[in-house]
Amino acid sequence: MRGEGSGAPGGLAQPLTRAQWLASDLRGRVLGGEWQRGARLPSETELATLYQVSRVTVRTALKSLEGQGLVDIRHGAGTFVSDFGVSIRAGLQELGSITATIRELGHEPGMEWRSITTRPATDDDARHLDVPEGSPVLSIERAVLSDGDVVAFSYDVIRLDVLPAGAADEFGRGSIFELFEHVGLRPKRAFARLHAVQSAEVGWGDGRPANGLYLLLDQVHFTPGSQPLMYSRTYFVEGRFEFVIIRTA
Amino acid sequence: MRGEGSGAPGGLAQPLTRAQWLASDLRGRVLGGEWQRGARLPSETELATLYQVSRVTVRTALKSLEGQGLVDIRHGAGTFVSDFGVSIRAGLQELGSITATIRELGHEPGMEWRSITTRPATDDDARHLDVPEGSPVLSIERAVLSDGDVVAFSYDVIRLDVLPAGAADEFGRGSIFELFEHVGLRPKRAFARLHAVQSAEVGWGDGRPANGLYLLLDQVHFTPGSQPLMYSRTYFVEGRFEFVIIRTA
DNA sequence: GAGTGGTCTAGACCACCCT
DNA sequence: GGGTGGTCTAGACCACTCA
Numbered sequence A, B: 001m002r003g004e005g006s007g008a009p010g011g012l013a014q015p016l017t018r019a020q021w022l023a024s025d026l027r028g029r030v031l032g033g034e035w036q037r038g039a040r041l042p043s044e045t046e047l048a049t050l051y052q053v054s055r056v057t058v059r060t061a062l063k064s065l066e067g068q069g070l071v072d073i074r075h076g077a078g079t080f081v082s083d084f085g086v087s088i089r090a091g092l093q094e095l096g097s098i099t100a101t102i103r104e105l106g107h108e109p110g111m112e113w114r115s116i117t118t119r120p121a122t123d124d125d126a127r128h129l130d131v132p133e134g135s136p137v138l139s140i141e142r143a144v145l146s147d148g149d150v151v152a153f154s155y156d157v158i159r160l161d162v163l164p165a166g167a168a169d170e171f172g173r174g175s176i177f178e179l180f181e182h183v184g185l186r187p188k189r190a191f192a193r194l195h196a197v198q199s200a201e202v203g204w205g206d207g208r209p210a211n212g213l214y215l216l217l218d219q220v221h222f223t224p225g226s227q228p229l230m231y232s233r234t235y236f237v238e239g240r241f242e243f244v245i246i247r248t249a
Numbered sequence C: 001g002a003g004t005g006g007t008c009t010a011g012a013c014c015a016c017c018c019t
Numbered sequence D: 001g002g003g004t005g006g007t008c009t010a011g012a013c014c015a016c017t018c019a
Helices: A018-031 A044-051 A055-067 A098-104 A123-129 A176-182 B018-031 B044-051 B055-067 B098-104 B123-129 B176-182
Strands: A071-074 A078-081 A109-120 A136-146 A149-159 A189-198 A213-222 A228-237 A243-248 B071-074 B078-081 B109-120 B136-146 B149-159 B189-198 B213-222 B228-237 B243-248
Touching: A018 A044, A018 A055, A044 A055, A055 A071, A055 A243, A098 A109, A098 A136, A098 A176, A123 A149, A123 A228, A189 B189, A189 B213, A213 B189, B018 B044, B018 B055, B044 B055, B055 B071, B055 B243, B098 B109, B098 B136, B098 B149, B098 B176, B123 B149, B123 B228
Parallel strands: none
Antiparallel strands: A071 A078, A109 A136, A136 A149, A149 A228, A189 A213, A189 B243, A213 A228, A243 B189, B071 B078, B109 B136, B136 B149, B149 B228, B189 B213, B213 B228
16 A cells, blocks of 8 residues: 655655654645545544554654644544645644745745854853853854745854864755754754844844834754754744644643 | 652643653652752653553653653653753643643732623634634633733633533633633643734733733634634733743654 | 663553444 | 544564763
8 A cells, every 4th residue: 555655754864753654644645635624534543554554653643743733633533634724834843944844835945144153152152052151153144035035034053062073164055954964963852932022133134024023933952962052043023924833732 | 659649730630641640740759859950760661660550651751741841851861850940831832721830830820800791703703713703702801910910911702602501600710721621621722823913902901011012822722522612812921921832853 | 782762563441422 | 332532551673872
């Protein structure tokens, strides 16, 4: 059954677990319109048989899709294609690159670097990245674009002591996540805080909103070994990006 | 081992799964200071033996604590008490009452009702709650307090057709979640969107911030059967509430 | 290499929905 | 009552960390 995985994962090549592969495949089938909105998917037992995996694996995959708002699992009744359906955007709780998210929404992502410099860590950097004040960090200022429009301004500070030698030179093109990947330092977790901000100091150029309103995502990214890797403050221009969270009991 | 569960669950009495009970117990032990910040917890196998449950159950509990930012699970190394430690606030992705969250942070929650009325659903209500325009809804305006200070203004619209007869009269005291619980309608999921808002129209009384800045949590709550139950717009006064999200890959 | 977490399986029993 | 999801178990094997 099921020849090749139709739904390619959004990110890069890397070994997928069976559950991730299944989720990706089912995601592709749902988005491909194989089932109508509100329609019932095959039962977990059926899927387990079809895909030759255990029911636990099926459940893991389905719960992931539920977390993305794609399907709706109802006890005793079945799993249904969510009413939000195809129009859903990736949830905020899933750690991934903004670029990938924009692409998944069907837009053309872009990036404009304003500056990339090496400098000593400020007091603030040091506190967030857990390094001594003054130790070298890579400071990046960039604007995130979607279909040519600025959706966010981001101020990122990256620890240099955990990067392989020469890796710093590679920054400046492509997604930051892809860079980390390339260097073998995939962020595993992020601790994020949200704030509403109004300021004329944020950002640069024509992309700045007249009202100066932003949703600030202030986050620290960690390696699988729980080392702080990057501290970023990303100011999303209010109204140009949909922040969605699926909250579950 | 482990006599009674020390860590009482934040919410109300209801049957807990073993994993939930375990999570609650471990949470109590961590918060109680049984292990230092950064210290390693017993291994999953040890915990499984100690608590007489399977390792899968232990993992479920630990992952829940990880999602709350309480512990830090490191492949091959062990599970450690998070550096954020005790000061952590509940994550935004966990669906729960604001009241309960405030209490967990060690503050005294409060509520001030401004108005509770029954009225026909507006166009906007109808769209979010999936009812015909004009069908009766319960409209609530309230302020959420923490230690006597206003932290949020909330405008809630509740479907009346799914409430048991007479239940509407019970609103106006206590947490809305407790009310739902009492009536047997525990929300299971919420679909939330976030916005930065600046407005002088929002809120009332002295609690309004001078700058008019709010973080708007715009959400629809669903019953386990996926019926829309409540549409609420909660305006959190910027700076008075910490919005935290643990994002994972 | 020993120990720890990450993933997966096959099977079981329960709670819930629907007819 | 029959089917579906919710939870749990015991055991297995793999990947990673650390000494």
